[in-house]
Amino acid sequence: MSMRELVVLGTASQAPTRRRNHNGYVLRWDDEVILFDPGEGSQRQLLHTTVTATDLTRICVTHFHGDHCLGLPGTIQRLSLDRVTHPVAVHFPAGGAEYFARLRHATSFYETAELRVEPIEADGQRITLGCGTLEARRLRHPIETYGYRLIEPDGCRMLPEKLAAYGIAGPAVGELIRVGHLDLDGRRVTRDEVSVPRPGQRFAFVMDTGLCDGVYALAEHADLLVIESTFLESEAALAAEVGHLTAAQAARVATESGVRRLLLTHFSQRYPDPRRFHDEARAHFDGDLIIAEDLTTVQLPPRRVASAG
Ligand SMILES: [Zn+2]
Numbered sequence: 001m002s003m004r005e006l007v008v009l010g011t012a013s014q015a016p017t018r019r020r021n022h023n024g025y026v027l028r029w030d031d032e033v034i035l036f037d038p039g040e041g042s043q044r045q046l047l048h049t050t051v052t053a054t055d056l057t058r059i060c061v062t063h064f065h066g067d068h069c070l071g072l073p074g075t076i077q078r079l080s081l082d083r084v085t086h087p088v089a090v091h092f093p094a095g096g097a098e099y100f101a102r103l104r105h106a107t108s109f110y111e112t113a114e115l116r117v118e119p120i121e122a123d124g125q126r127i128t129l130g131c132g133t134l135e136a137r138r139l140r141h142p143i144e145t146y147g148y149r150l151i152e153p154d155g156c157r158m159l160p161e162k163l164a165a166y167g168i169a170g171p172a173v174g175e176l177i178r179v180g181h182l183d184l185d186g187r188r189v190t191r192d193e194v195s196v197p198r199p200g201q202r203f204a205f206v207m208d209t210g211l212c213d214g215v216y217a218l219a220e221h222a223d224l225l226v227i228e229s230t231f232l233e234s235e236a237a238l239a240a241e242v243g244h245l246t247a248a249q250a251a252r253v254a255t256e257s258g259v260r261r262l263l264l265t266h267f268s269q270r271y272p273d274p275r276r277f278h279d280e281a282r283a284h285f286d287g288d289l290i291i292a293e294d295l296t297t298v299q300l301p302p303r304r305v306a307s308a309g
Helices: 042-047 072-081 094-104 160-166 171-179 213-219 233-242 247-256 275-282
Strands: 004-010 024-029 032-036 058-060 088-091 115-117 126-129 132-138 146-151 155-158 181-184 187-190 195-198 202-206 224-228 261-265 288-291 297-299
Touching: 004 042, 004 261, 024 042, 024 202, 032 146, 042 072, 072 094, 132 213, 146 213, 155 160, 155 171, 171 181, 202 213, 213 224, 213 247, 224 247, 233 247, 247 261, 247 275, 261 275, 275 288
Parallel strands: 032 058, 058 088, 088 115, 202 224, 224 261, 261 288
Antiparallel strands: 004 024, 004 297, 024 032, 126 132, 132 146, 146 202, 155 195, 181 187
16 A cells, blocks of 8 residues: 655744754655755754655755755755665745755755756646646745645546456456446446546645635645644734734634645744644644644545545
């Protein structure tokens, strides 16, 4: 079975604390191992997990504030140090290309790893992966910022007993899936007769933003939504002013968007007690709620069951 999970490297926002490293997350999704927003210390946090730099296939940066990207120089150099042989794609807001260029070559090193630099040029840009589509949506923050979501297309699960009843086996199964029907002795068997729908899974990553359309577009029907809740409602005015969300806002987005598992993170150092984020969010979201902690792993919830008919 394929592995789909999020490894949390760090959960602090502007300043790290004794318990929280700067931001950083790794999504394992089938053949993709995607590093999101590596803040300072991400390379060392990796050592405490089962992910290695060599595993990484892709890096996604939401924006060029330090807590979301100062881990890039070390991580990029590590790819060369470890002689990574596969290309690693890197996505970031195109307007921040100058920052990326500096971070990439922040110091002298012997560069062998191949980076495939693919900046995000526009809202709604899509990148086709083997396992689905990666989509970037513009967020509302003082500098150009994009959130990301990964969408697996809906598919179908073939029912072996029904295939057997029609005597369909071997390459005919592939043809039935591809074409949608099969003609057998004058009778047409459709794919729907011998399968059930298999809803695609969705992962969304929403960092540093005030409420905006992009937040809702990313969160829509996410199986796992990773979303910043830098502040609590007591600081709602400040949050709006600096382009951040409160725990209550993030929770309401999750409810309105039909999110199944909600992971709150990117906490301001002003709140030492994480239970306050839980209590505030719980009042607005009754689904699966997790307050992120460093060096924990969060599974994608089991696949949605297709609705009948
Ligand atoms: Zn920011």
